[in-house]
Structures are given as C-alpha cells and as structure tokens.
Amino acid sequence: MEWETVIGLEVHVSLSTKSKLFSGSDTKFGSEPNTQANIFDLALPGTLPVFNEEALRMAVRFGLAIGAEIGKRSVFDRKNYFYPDLPKGYQITQLDFPTVGKGSLNVTLDDGREKKIGVTRAHIEENAGKSLHEEFSGMSGIDLNRAGVPLLEIVSEPEITSADEAVAYLKKLHTIIRYLDISDAIMALGSMRCDVNISIRPIGETELGTRTEIKNINSFRFVEKAIHTEVLRQQEILEDGGRIIQETRRYDSERDETSSMRSKEVANDYRYFPEPDLLPIEIDDDYIEAVRSELPELPDAKKTRFCTEYKLSDYDASVLVSTREMAEYFETVAQEGGDAKIASNWVTGDLQALLNKSNLEISESPIEAGRLASLIARIKDNTISGKIAKTVFETMIDNPATVDEIIEEKGLKQVTDSGEIKNLVEEVIANNPDQVQQFKDGKEQVIGYLVGQAMQLSKGKANPGQVNTLLRDKMK
Amino acid sequence: MIEKTVAELSAALSAGDVSSVELTQAYLARIAKHNATLNAYITVCEKPALAQAQKADEARADGASGPLLGIPMAHKDIFCTKGVKTTCGSKMLHNFIAPYNATVVEKLKTAGTVMLGKTNMDEFAMGSSNETSHFGPVRNPWDTDRVPGGSSGGSASAVAADLCAIATGTDTGGSIRQPASFCGITGFKPSYGRVSRWGMIAFASSLDQAGALSKSAEDSALLLNAMAGLDLKDSTSIDRKVDDYTSSLNDSMDGLKIGIPRQHFTEGLSADVEQVIRDALAEYEKLGATIKEIDLPNNHLSVSAYYVVAPAEASANLSRYDGVRYGYRCKSPIDLEDMYKRTRSEGFGDEVKRRIMVGTYALSAGFYDAYYRKAQKIRRLIKNDFNDAFKEVDVIVGPTSPHTAFELGAKTDPVAMYLEDIYTIAVNLAGLPGASIPAGLAKGLPVGMHLVAPDFAESKLLNIAHQFQSNTDWHKRKPPICDGEG
Numbered sequence: 001m002e003w004e005t006v007i008g009l010e011v012h013v014s015l016s017t018k019s020k021l022f023s024g025s026d027t028k029f030g031s032e033p034n035t036q037a038n039i040f041d042l043a044l045p046g047t048l049p050v051f052n053e054e055a056l057r058m059a060v061r062f063g064l065a066i067g068a069e070i071g072k073r074s075v076f077d078r079k080n081y082f083y084p085d086l087p088k089g090y091q092i093t094q095l096d097f098p099t100v101g102k103g104s105l106n107v108t109l110d111d112g113r114e115k116k117i118g119v120t121r122a123h124i125e126e127n128a129g130k131s132l133h134e135e136f137s138g139m140s141g142i143d144l145n146r147a148g149v150p151l152l153e154i155v156s157e158p159e160i161t162s163a164d165e166a167v168a169y170l171k172k173l174h175t176i177i178r179y180l181d182i183s184d185a186i187m188a189l190g191s192m193r194c195d196v197n198i199s200i201r202p203i204g205e206t207e208l209g210t211r212t213e214i215k216n217i218n219s220f221r222f223v224e225k226a227i228h229t230e231v232l233r234q235q236e237i238l239e240d241g242g243r244i245i246q247e248t249r250r251y252d253s254e255r256d257e258t259s260s261m262r263s264k265e266v267a268n269d270y271r272y273f274p275e276p277d278l279l280p281i282e283i284d285d286d287y288i289e290a291v292r293s294e295l296p297e298l299p300d301a302k303k304t305r306f307c308t309e310y311k312l313s314d315y316d317a318s319v320l321v322s323t324r325e326m327a328e329y330f331e332t333v334a335q336e337g338g339d340a341k342i343a344s345n346w347v348t349g350d351l352q353a354l355l356n357k358s359n360l361e362i363s364e365s366p367i368e369a370g371r372l373a374s375l376i377a378r379i380k381d382n383t384i385s386g387k388i389a390k391t392v393f394e395t396m397i398d399n400p401a402t403v404d405e406i407i408e409e410k411g412l413k414q415v416t417d418s419g420e421i422k423n424l425v426e427e428v429i430a431n432n433p434d435q436v437q438q439f440k441d442g443k444e445q446v447i448g449y450l451v452g453q454a455m456q457l458s459k460g461k462a463n464p465g466q467v468n469t470l471l472r473d474k475m476k
Numbered sequence: 477m478i479e480k481t482v483a484e485l486s487a488a489l490s491a492g493d494v495s496s497v498e499l500t501q502a503y504l505a506r507i508a509k510h511n512a513t514l515n516a517y518i519t520v521c522e523k524p525a526l527a528q529a530q531k532a533d534e535a536r537a538d539g540a541s542g543p544l545l546g547i548p549m550a551h552k553d554i555f556c557t558k559g560v561k562t563t564c565g566s567k568m569l570h571n572f573i574a575p576y577n578a579t580v581v582e583k584l585k586t587a588g589t590v591m592l593g594k595t596n597m598d599e600f601a602m603g604s605s606n607e608t609s610h611f612g613p614v615r616n617p618w619d620t621d622r623v624p625g626g627s628s629g630g631s632a633s634a635v636a637a638d639l640c641a642i643a644t645g646t647d648t649g650g651s652i653r654q655p656a657s658f659c660g661i662t663g664f665k666p667s668y669g670r671v672s673r674w675g676m677i678a679f680a681s682s683l684d685q686a687g688a689l690s691k692s693a694e695d696s697a698l699l700l701n702a703m704a705g706l707d708l709k710d711s712t713s714i715d716r717k718v719d720d721y722t723s724s725l726n727d728s729m730d731g732l733k734i735g736i737p738r739q740h741f742t743e744g745l746s747a748d749v750e751q752v753i754r755d756a757l758a759e760y761e762k763l764g765a766t767i768k769e770i771d772l773p774n775n776h777l778s779v780s781a782y783y784v785v786a787p788a789e790a791s792a793n794l795s796r797y798d799g800v801r802y803g804y805r806c807k808s809p810i811d812l813e814d815m816y817k818r819t820r821s822e823g824f825g826d827e828v829k830r831r832i833m834v835g836t837y838a839l840s841a842g843f844y845d846a847y848y849r850k851a852q853k854i855r856r857l858i859k860n861d862f863n864d865a866f867k868e869v870d871v872i873v874g875p876t877s878p879h880t881a882f883e884l885g886a887k888t889d890p891v892a893m894y895l896e897d898i899y900t901i902a903v904n905l906a907g908l909p910g911a912s913i914p915a916g917l918a919k920g921l922p923v924g925m926h927l928v929a930p931d932f933a934e935s936k937l938l939n940i941a942h943q944f945q946s947n948t949d950w951h952k953r954k955p956p957i958c959d960g961e962g
Contacts, residue, residue, distance in 0.1 A: 039576055043796040045569065046556045046578055046675040048710050078792050080839070082816055089795020140812075142800065271839035273848055276681035276789055278711050 001239065002203045005231050006211075007166050007196060008158035011173060012151045013183045014127065014191040015058045021126045021150035022049030022092060029189060033132070037144035043087035048277050051076075055150040056281060058182040059099040059124050060291045062152060065176050065298055066119055068103025073282050074124070076275040081268050084142050085129035093153075095272045097280070098123035100152075105176070106300060107168040108318065117169050118157030127151050152182070158197065158208065163227035167220050170194060175299050179324045187218045194223055199244070200234045209234075210244040214251050214258055226251035230258050302327055310340035319348050325362045332369035337376030346372060350393055366397050374403040388412050388460050415462045418470075421454075424462055425470045428453045439475055447471060478502050478638045479954065482695040485641055486543045489536065496536075496546030499641075500529035500590050503548045507592065507639050510957065514615045516624075516634040518553050519561050520593035528590040535588065543698045545588030550640040552631050553594040554601055555581050555686075556675040564677045565597040565609040565627075568797045568804045568823035578675025579707045580644060580686050587702040592640050595630030599825045600794065601651055601679040603627050604896035605887065608827040613884055616658060617955035618921055622881040625655030625896075631689040632659040637957050642690045642699055646676060648683045649782055650876075650900030653912035656689055657876035657924020660914045660953060662941065664688045664696035667932050668907035669714035671700075672707030678793040680786035681712075683904040692951055693913060693941035697721035700934060719935045725942040730764030732940065735869030739775040740899050740926075746879040752916035752923040753875050759948060760873075770865045770872065774857045778902035779894055781858070784838045784851035785905070790828075791835030797823060830890060859906040866930045871940050874899055876912040876924035899926055909934050913941045914950040922953070 020027055023040040040047040056074075063070045075097040078090040100122035107115050129147035133140050154173065160166050174192065177185045185192040199211035214230060217223050229251070234244055249258040297305070299321045306317040306327075320330045326347065334343035351372065355362060375392055378384050384392060384407060395406050407413055415421060428450055429436055439446045447468065454467045477485070477494055488494045504522055511517050525548065532546035556562050556574035558581075563569045577585065585591070598608040606614040606629025614629040616622040617637035624633040628645030632655035635643050645652040647665035656663025665687040676686055688699040700721045707713045734757065741750060757767055799805035799819030806822050809815030824832070838847035865872060876899060887893045903910040908928055915925035925944075929937035945951045 042801055044802065045564065045677040048674055050709060050711055080792055080795060082795065082798060084800050084812065087796060087801060089798060090792050269841045271836065273788060273839050
C-alpha cells in the first residue's frame with residue numbers, strides 16, 4: 001500500500017528577553033544553578049506574576065513576520081500539573097486567546113519546489129526549570145534558572161508531508177526568528193525545541209490516522225531521522241494489521257529509533273482555567289503598527305531585492321539571505337566594493353569556506369566586511385587579478401594591515417604597464433616557438449597556455465587581459 | 477487606654493499623654509493575659525514590637541508624625557512578614573519564615589505602626605468560624621464558648637478584646653465582615669484591586685482582598701489611607717487615585733438612599749438579628765436617609781457560584797505546597813509521588829482538602845463548562861444585579877450574618893458552614909466594597925450591619941458607617957472579657 005505522511009510541528013523558542021516572563025530574574029544561559037530564581041520563581045506564598053511586555057512585543061513581531069492575525073486581546077491560563085521543576089504546580093500559558101493566530105511560512109524545498117505551510121497559532125508561555133538526576137545519589141536536584149523564561153510555542157498546521165518539508169519549515173522558522181532577533185534559537189542549547197506529531201494514512205484517505213508525538217528533538221538532522229524512523233515504524237505496524245497507539249515517544253539518536261514515553265490515553269487532565277493573577281493583554285492597532293514599523297526586511301523580501309537590485313541568481317540570493325548577518329555582510333561588501341557579483345562570489349565562496357573551516361559564524365569572521373570590500377575594489381579597478389586576490393585574502397586572515405598595504409608590501413600589484421607586458425610577451429613567444437606555430441596554424445586554445453606562461457613569469461601580477469590581447473597582436 | 481480607637485490613641489501619642497512603648501507594653505500585657513484563652517495570636521513579636529515602638533517614639537521626638545505612627549497593631553497570619561513565621565493557619569507552613577514583606581505590611585510599617593504579632597485564622601482562609609486553623613480555634617471574647625467567625629477570626633477577636641488597636645484581615649467571601657459582626661467590631665473590605673495582594677497568601681485570587689478590623693469606621697479609614705494604592709507587583713491592583721478616606725466621614729446622611737435587599741430579609745434570618753437591623757435602619761432615617769426595598773434576584777446563586785470559583789482557584793493556588801522547596805514535607809518519602817501524596821495529605825486540614833477536591837473536580841475535563849464557566853456567568857449576573865440596584869440607591873444595607881456567633885463545634889456540616897456567608901459572598905463575586913459595623917446586641921451577642929457601596933465608593937461607605945457610629949454607641953460596647961479593666 002502507498003502511504004502518505006501527515007506531520008504537524010510544535011516548536012518552542014526561548015524569547016531573548018533580559019528578564020523572565022513574570023519576574024525580574026535574569027535569563028542568562030548557563031549560570032550557577034538557582035542563582036537566577038527569585039521569590040516568584042520559587043513560588044513562595046504570596047508572590048504574583050507581572051507580565052514582561054518585551055515578550056509581547058517579540059511575539060507580535062513574530063506574528064507580523066508570518067502574516068498572522070494578532071490577538072488584540074490575549075488571555076493567560078493556568079495549566080495544572082505537578083512536577084518538581086514546576087514550582088507553582090501550574091504553568092502560565094495561553095489557551096483560547098493566543099497572541100498570535102493563523103499565519104503561514106513559505107518554504108523552498110531542496111528540489112526547488114515552493115510550499116506554503118500554515119501556522120495555526122503561536123502563544124506565549126513560561127518555561128519550566130530543570131531536574132538534575134545524575135549528580136545526587138538517590139535524590140534529584142532542581143535548577144530553577146530556566147523556570148519562567150519566556151517561550152513562544154509555534155504550532156504548525158498538519159500540512160507537512162515529509163521529513164524534508166519538516167526540516168525546510170524548521171530552517172525557515174529559524175531564519176525568521178533570527179532575523180527578528182527574538183531568540184538565539186539554538187537547538188543544541190534548547191533555546192529552540194521541536195515536538196513532532198506524525199501520522200500516516202493510505203494515499204487518498206481523507207481521515208487522519210492516529211498520531212504519535214515525538215518530544216524534544218534538538219537538531220534539524222535528528223528531526224529528519226526521527227520522522228523517517230517513526231514513519232517506517234508506523235507503516236510496519238499498519239501493514240501487519242496492527243493499530244497505532246496515540247502516545248508520546250522519544251527519539252534515541254544513537255539507536256535511531258523512537259520509544260514510548262507515556263500514553264496519551266491516560267494523560268494528565270491539565271484543568272486549564274484563566275489566570276486570575278493577570279489581566280488580559282489588550283493591544284490596539286497603533287501598537288501593532290508601531291511593532292510593524294520596527295520589523296527588519298525579512299528573508300523573502302530581501303532575496304527578491306537582491307535578485308533585482310544586485311542581479312544575483314536565485315540560488316546565490318537565497319544563500320546570502322539565509323542569515324541576516326550574512327545578508328548584511330554581503331551588502332556592505334557589494335556597496336563598498338563596487339561589484340555585487342564579485343562580492344556574492346567571494347562571500348558565498350572563499351569567505352564561507354574559511355568560516356566553515358574554522359567553524360565560525362559570519363559575525364565572528366576574521367575578515368570584516370569593510371576589508372573584503374577593499375579587496376573587491378582592487379579586483380574591480382584591476383589593481384590585482386582575481387587570482388592574486390586569493391593570496392591577499394589568505395594574508396588578510398592573520399594580518400591586520402589594509403588591503404592596499406598588503407598589496408604594496410608583497411609587491412602584488414598587477415602589471416598593467418604596456419612596456420613591461422610587451423617584454424613579457426616577447427619572452428614567452430621566444431621561449432615557446434612550437435606553441436606559437438600551433439596557434440598560427442589555427443589551434444586557438446594554445447593561447448591559454450601562452451597566457452599562463454606569461455602570468456607565471458610575472459608571478460601572477462600581469463593583467464591577463466592585456467597579456468592575451470598583446471600575444472594575439474604579436475602572433476598575427 | 478488600650479480600649480481606645482486608633483484616632484484617639486493617635487491624639488494621645490501626639491499630645492505626649494502616652495508613648496508608643498507604653499502602649500505596646502500594655503497590649504503585650506493584655507495579650508499575655510488573654511491569648512491563652514482567646515488564641516487570637518499565632519505568633520507574638522514581643523521584642524521586635526518594643527523595638528519598633530521605641531523607634532516610633534524616637535521618630536516622633538525628631539518631629540515625625542502621622543495618624544498611625546506608633547500604633548500597635550496585628551497582622552492576619554496570611555500576610556508575609558519578613559523574618560517572622562507566616563503560617564496561614566496551616567501545618568503546611570508551620571515552619572515558614574517569609575523572606576519578604578507583603579505590600580500591606582510594608583506600607584503599614586512605613587506608616588510607623590508597631591506589629592504586635594500575627595493573628596490566628598482559618599487554614600488558608602477557608603472557614604467561617606476559625607475552627608479550621610492548625611493552631612486551634614479562636615474564641616469569641618463575648619462568649620468564649622462561641623466562635624469569633626472566620627476566616628479573620630484572630631484579628632476580630634484581638635481587636636474586640638483589646639489585644640491590639642487595629643488589625644489587618646482578608647476577605648474572600650466574608651472573612652473580614654462576618655467575624656467583625658460576630659465580635660462586635662467594624663470590618664472593612666475595600667473594592668477588589670484597591671489594596672495590593674502582593675505577599676498576601678492566595679486563597680482565591682479573583683476574590684481575595686485585604687482590609688481592616690477596627691474599633692470604628694474612622695479607624696478603618698485611617699488604615700485604608702495607608703494600605704490602598706496601585707502596586708506594580710500586583711497586576712490586578714487598580715491604577716486609580718487613592719482618596720483621603722477620612723475627608724468625607726462627616727458628610728450628612730440627608731437624602732441618602734438606602735436599599736435593603738428583599739433577599740436578605742427572608743426565612744433563615746433570625747428574628748432578633750432582623751430586629752436589630754431594622755432598628756439601625758430607623759436610626760439612618762432619623763439622620764435624613766430614605767429606605768427602599770430592592771431586588772438582588774440572583775443572590776440565591778451566589779454561594780453556589782462562589783463554591784465553584786473559589787475552590788477552583790484555590791486548587792491551583794495551593795499546588796505550590798508540595799514539600800519540594802519550603803514548608804512541611806512528610807518524613808522519609810520513598811519517591812516523588814509518595815512525597816507529594818503524604819506531604820499534602822498530612823500538611824493540609826480537612827476543609828482545605830475538601831476545597832482542593834471540589835475545585836479540581838470543577839475544572840476537570842468535561843465538567844468545566846457545567847461548573848466553572850457557568851459560575852463565571854452567574855458572577856456576571858450578580859454584578860449586573862448590583863449595577864442595577866446602584867442606579868436607584870447609594871448603599872445597600874442588611875444583616876452581615878443570619879445570626880449571632882454560634883458555639884464551637886455547632887456546625888459540622890460543611891454546607892451549613894458555607895451558608896454562613898450568604899449575605900457577604902455576592903459582594904466578593906462583584907468586587908464591591910463592603911463593611912460590617914456593630915448595630916446592636918441580640919441576647920447579649922453583637923449583631924453586625926452589612927453595608928455595600930458601588931465600586932471604589934470606599935469614602936462614601938466609610939462616611940455612612942461613621943455617621944451611624946457618631947449617633948450610636950454600639951461600636952463602643954465591650955465584651956465581658958474586658959469588664960473591670962482599663
């Protein structure tokens with residue numbers, strides 16, 4: 001039987017507010033346990049939540065970026081359950097009136113296909129703390145630094161039909177969130193987490209199959225692998241005439257398999273009800289428009305602009321806009337360097353290779369945009385050739401001198417003096433009589449060899465265009 | 477001196493007739509003498525109180541003044557007090573020393589009051605007789621075989637028996653007004669949001685409100701002046717100008733329109749209580765007020781709606797008492813579940829457990845619409861009833877409680893106990909200000925008159941209460957325990 005996969009994703013993103021969602025505690029990652037937990041975070045009797053409006057602004061930014069309906073009245077609810085890392089015994093979240101309503105994301109798949117994937121909603125809620133089971137024999141430790149850190153839970157429509165689409169959706173979400181500067185969204189650190197709901201059904205069937213939920217997957221690659229594994233597992237069960245149990249599963253990346261965590265059929269009843277300690281958040285059009293006016297140019301718009309303004313290919317433009325930092329780096333290089341095409345080639349080529357090799361983000365690049373722009377300016381004005389530029393680039397990594405200083409110091413300036421080039425050309429003709437004859441006999445491609453010889457003689461500094469022209473002249 | 481009102485004590489302090497230290501010593505002596513009987517205090521802060529009194533006297537010597545400077549008072553043990561045990565009347569918090577002050581406590585400290593101690597209360601403010609306290613029942617100074625009412629029974633008993641000049645209380649369904657009524661004192665509950673809830677241990681967040689138990693309406697006004705106001709730490713506190721609540725105490729009653737709800741004068745109301753209230757109403761008529769019957773058609777639904785909303789909120793508010801971070805933890809738990817179960821089974825009393833179960837049930841999947849949502853609808857109907865009534869009258873007056881203080885152990889049926897608050901509960905559901913003032917005696921026991929005003933009409937309400945007290949002396953009657961003492 002042919003099967004169709006239906007996937008819905010729930011993504012939790014830690015919003016990068018300075019203080020927690022309902023308390024003044026710091027949200028810094030990686031501090032000593034319980035140094036960022038105040039009396040509210042500890043749920044001492046008598047303490048009350050005070051909403052951090054920065055989280056609202058961030059959620060609205062996200063909503064506007066995905067073209068979503070913004071809830072003019074959002075209401076917090078209590079979700080009740082007992083767990084030691086949940087000090088109040090309830091999580092404050094948004095059930096019926098989330099801040100962000102229906103929206104959508106456009107994703108481009110590896111085969112170039114575009115797809116619009118719906119976002120059902122995104123709501124603001126608080127994170128729980130952490131239970132530490134290893135360090136304490138026979139007991140558990142609780143670290144409440146993370147308790148109360150604001151989360152945005154982004155829920156997709158069940159419109160994703162493959163692991164590739166799921167990953168494309170996540171990457172797009174990640175890009176947008178980073179553009180908006182509302183979260184680090186680092187999966188490995190848990191500031192972006194993904195729960196995957198998966199079901200399968202025979203192609204043509206309209207009813208959804210029973211789904212399972214795989215919790216807390218912490219990399220794009222594992223999302224992809226977990227989906228493949230879980231889909232296969234469900235297929236095997238159904239093809240053997242079995243039944244899928246609605247349950248929560250965990251993905252074990254080492255064994256590449258999913259296993260049952262708990263059955264939803266005996267799941268908690270969370271007994272949601274409106275949080276009486278907080279008033280509903282009311283926002284008006286002015287607020288929404290003010291947030292909209294602060295939105296950065298988003299990746300899709302930027303890509304379109306790069307294609308038209310800089311005449312870049314679709315592919316180059318999409319690579320350049322994949323992060324806001326790279327796009328901004330590119331634009332600086334293109335504008336200051338004076339040639340967008342060369343800038344694009346260098347940023348996506350040599351620079352990217354350098355960054356990959358040293359495992360650096362573009363923001364940490366040893367060569368800042370202004371310096372790369374100077375290099376490109378020197379290519380553009382024929383001071384150096386593209387080939388010599390690579391040597392200069394290598395030097396620039398460890399040498400803080402300016403591009404011009406490096407060119408000067410190393411004597412790399414391109415030879416454009418016609419007298420010098422004439423001498424070079426005459427020497428090459430004299431040393432290669434056979435090749436000269438072949439050219440004269442009509443073997444056009446030999447010119448490449450002869451230009452190469454001249455370049456070698458000049459240690460790469462001769463202007464290859466001039467050499468080419470003069471060679472042809474002399475061999476007429 | 478200790479029987480005097482705050483206003484009188486304040487005058488005496490300013491005049492130099494007495495010092496705060498002398499007053500504090502007198503109250504401490506009084507506590508030492510009667511607390512064993514009344515059990516009004518859970519914690520007495522003798523040394524810190526004397527130190528605060530000393531400080532108040534020094535401040536006064538340095539030119540400081542203020543109506544509450546040096547006034548010895550008590551806080552209900554529901555308010556967090558820094559460095560002082562804060563139990564909420566529960567075994568669960570029998571060892572909890574708060575690391576911070578409630579906003580109410582902080583404001584009254586800033587006003588210069590002296591904290592004599594923390595008063596007894598029904599466990600987590602759940603009760604109408606003060607019998608649910610882990611620290612034993614409080615006794616009514618008018619008859620020590622009788623209850624003082626609840627949940628602010630310790631504060632009421634302490635004020636009535638002159639174990640303090642004035643006390644804070646909290647009122648979720650009548651917890652200030654009913655004990656004030658039973659103990660023959662003035663109880664004042666402001667509008668919801670008028671006083672910050674920060675540091676006040678939550679029972680039912682949308683209903684809880686702090687207020688005063690005092691010897692006069694004027695004293696309540698003085699305390700409210702210091703307590704009220706916006707607090708950024710409590711999102712439900714109201715950003716609205718705080719009146720000087722003493723400024724209109726002497727406004728005339730001429731032309732005042734009093735509404736008496738038909739629904740508060742039906743069977744269930746004891747005849748002698750009704751007579752006292754009718755006599756008190758006649759007093760207002762003498763002062764120029766007119767009386768008119770009004771309807772609160774949904775009043776009969778208030779107790780039912782309250783016993784869904786309040787337990788629902790309580791069931792979540794009390795989830796934090798899990799033995800993990802502070803408070804009671806069961807001995808030698810074998811695992812997490814065992815710790816939760818035994819900590820909460822052993823740490824909470826029966827009434828608290830009953831309400832947690834009721835609230836949990838009301839919020840459960842499949843029951844939410846039938847209970848919680850419906851109760852919220854009723855709440856709106858009740859609010860509308862009041863809004864309609866206040867189009868016709870300035871204040872609503874009736875009995876605070878259907879009868880006078882009952883004997884300890886007399887009410888064993890929880891529902892009978894819940895019906896104690898039949899006249900007061902609707903006021904919390906609507907968020908209105910309400911007061912109970914002594915209106916007379918029935919068979920030697922105090923009867924409270926219930927006054928309810930529109931939202932944030934605290935000044936008007938205190939004015940109406942004060943005018944009654946300026947023309948009668950019921951609020952000056954002392955319980956027998958005070959006989960022969962100065």
